[in-house]
Amino acid sequence: CQHGCQNIIGGYRCGCPPGFLQHYQWNQCVDENECLGGHVCGGASCHNTLGSFKCSCPTGFQYEQFSGACQDVNECGSSQMPCSYGCSNTEGGYVCGCPPDYLRVGQGHCMTGAGFGRGQESPGGEEDDDNALSPEACYDCKINGYPKRGRKRRSANETASNDDENESQMEAPVNFASWDSERIVAFTFNISDINSKDRILELTPALSTLTNHNRYVIDSGNEEGFFKINKKEGVSYLHLTKKKPMSGNYTLRIVSIPLYKQTELILLEDKHEKDYLSGEIGDILKMKIQIFLH
DSSP states (O other): OTTOEEEETTEEEEOOOTTEEEOSSSSSEEEOOGGGSSSTTTTSEEEEETTEEEEEOOTTEEEETTTTEEEEOOGGGSSSOSBSSOEEEETTEEEEOBOTTOEEETTTEEEEETTTTSSOBOTTSOBOGGGOOOGGGOOEEEOSOOOSSOOOOOOTTOOHHHHHHHHHHHOOEEEOOEEOTTSOEEEEEOGGGOOTTSOSEEEEESBGGGTTSEEEEEEESOTTOOEEEEEETTEEEEEEOSSOOOSEEEEEEEEEEEOOOHHHHHHHHHHSOTTHHHHHTOOOOEEEEEEEEO
């Protein structure tokens, strides 16, 4: 017998390799379903495999064999930082921050605008408290992240103390305040005070995987072509075109479009978990902008 021999009256019985059991009727080895044996994986899910089993946890957690439980994964502490500006670990996930004066919007995007969050006015000139963020709603904090640009190079001859000092100096303030993408962002401008060079709204990805792989477009509300979105140094900005607009109220719908090819998406899925893209690419941003020109 290849896997051990058991002597029985009038004959013998061959043993089975680990993960298999001797069939009670036939002299052959069959797979043992270890998941039927109680709490094999503790608090994790048990999946039987041929000759073995696998303990799995929800996305954002990993199985610790010693404790027999699912432990939170600190995505912010990984070598591949998921965020462009700053990262805050949460139970089973993480939150990407935004640069100062920007707000988190949707899943994985940052936005700011001309006078945004500072006493915005609704069309008609009356202040709309529901659409205006108070100064207390925005807060800056230092987190284990760096700005996309401006990261200093360090020579190999610098001491550890200099490294620590430089690390402290390079820490950038990160804003984790957010804006509900379901709420309309309202702006009021005097036509004589705004031109095609003024940036009405700025958008930039917060997720590092969307850097240079994302585009913001005006999906609706711009049939007359008064507005346009351009991109410069990683920041997309909404501005007037050279076509002179008339006084009135304009409601635009802005959406984000990931620029990954289908083959690239398949490679990412094969390299990571099946639901990897839902977190790493985020949700498609859909937001409404209301611009009142008078």
